[in-house]
Amino acid sequence: MPHFLCTTCGTQHAESPDPPERCVICEDERQYIGWGGQQWTTLDQLRSDHSNQVRTEEPGLTGIGTTPKFGIGQRALLVRSPGGNVLWDCVSLIDEATIRAVNDLGGLSAIAISHPHYYSSMVEWSRAFGGVPIHLHAADRRWVKRPDPALEFWDGETKALHDGITLVRCGGHFEGGTVLHWPAGADGKGALLSGDILQVCMDRRHVSFMYSYPNYIPLPADEVRKAVAAVEPFAFDRIYGFMFDLAIEKDAKAAVQRSADRYLRMIGAGGNGP
Template identity: 55%
Template sequence: MPSYICTTCGVGYAETDAPRDVCLICADERQYVNARGQGWTTLEELQSDHVNELLELEPGLWGLGSKPQVAIGQRALVVERPDGGVMWDCTPVITDEALRAIATRGGIRAMAISHPHFFSTMVDWSRALGGVPVYLHEDHRDYVMRPDPAIRYWSGETQEIASGITLVRTGGHFTGSSVLHWAEGAEGRGVLLTGDSIMVVPDTSWVSFMYSYPNLIPMNARMVERIVKAVKPFAYDRIYAGWWDRVLDHAAKAAVQRSAERYIAAIR
């Protein structure tokens, strides 16, 4: 039986004879069911006409996407390490070429995902990488549409999954929304990989915060303050948000603070 993948959000479901009528992730008010109707695909179908795109973003960090774009354009980030790297977030397509490229860069020892809109084909990726653990905050448990022994639920506010690589629960977009802090990134000044918990905006000198991005539902002031407080203990100078072009390349910590102040002033 195939694992059906929602064509709108890109999330893979447990194997069934036929897909559901509606994707549960898209039916949530933070996402949307396609106005043209629910659509489904499978990994095998995607592999027939898609490839993985790999781009080096800075020394020790590269991105991995699906081309042409699938669903909302999710792309993964891989932090290279000599003892096995960490994949952050996920992309639906998996190709043999990408797996070989990963192997030449030291392999993957763990995966971690910011929130349900990036769960994608996480189980297929884990299996293709030899059954590596997939770290999700326990508050995401009800959003996992394809349970698997590889999924490791972590609790609390932080979780170190490798030396210098720490998951931080920010909340906001989802209760369990998280970011990844990479201490050695940006030439040792620190990097945040944020999914869309903290979104770099198009001019790339500010960030913003939303409860729902496609439905334009803002976040309240208390949650914005919580997000800023969650990342405040960490040193970081650069942010990679959830899409290729959303990178704030310097003075990121100050930008988060002034962006939160601007946001809160606007909604009040």
């Protein structure tokens, strides 16, 4: 039986003979049901008219994004590391060309995902590379729509992987909202892969913090402060956002603090400093 994909958020669901009646991820107030109503596709159908672009972001970091745009439109990031490559976030499309490209870059040892909007076809990706573990924060367990033995739920505020790569729970957008700290990134100054937990703004000089981006629901002040405090212990000079070219190239840690101060002022909650 097929595993149907929601065309609005790109989430793959458990196998069923017919499309599910609803996508609870899109029914949630952080997302939305497409204007044409709930619609579904399959991975085979997606492969027929979409492909993945594989692009170097910097040495040791490769972006993988689907064209034309599908679902939310995020791109995944492959972090290459001596202890094994990690796929950060995920896209719905996986095909033979993508598998070959990833294998040419050293394969895949683990997957880690920032929040449920990017769960997409994570189980398909895991199985394509031998059932590698998928690291998800336990606080978001209820949003998983295709259970699988590869799913590994972690608790707490951080999870160390290997070679200093660390998952950091920021919360906010989702209770288990996570970013990835890559200490080898940005020429050894450190990089933060933030999905849209810390959303890189279009000016590429600031980040923002939202409960819902498409529905413009802001985060409370305490959640913003929590997110900033979560990344404070980590050194990083660069932040990669959720799509190609959306990055703060340098002085990114100061940009997070500056952005939080601005955000808190604008919602009438004062600054984020002492």
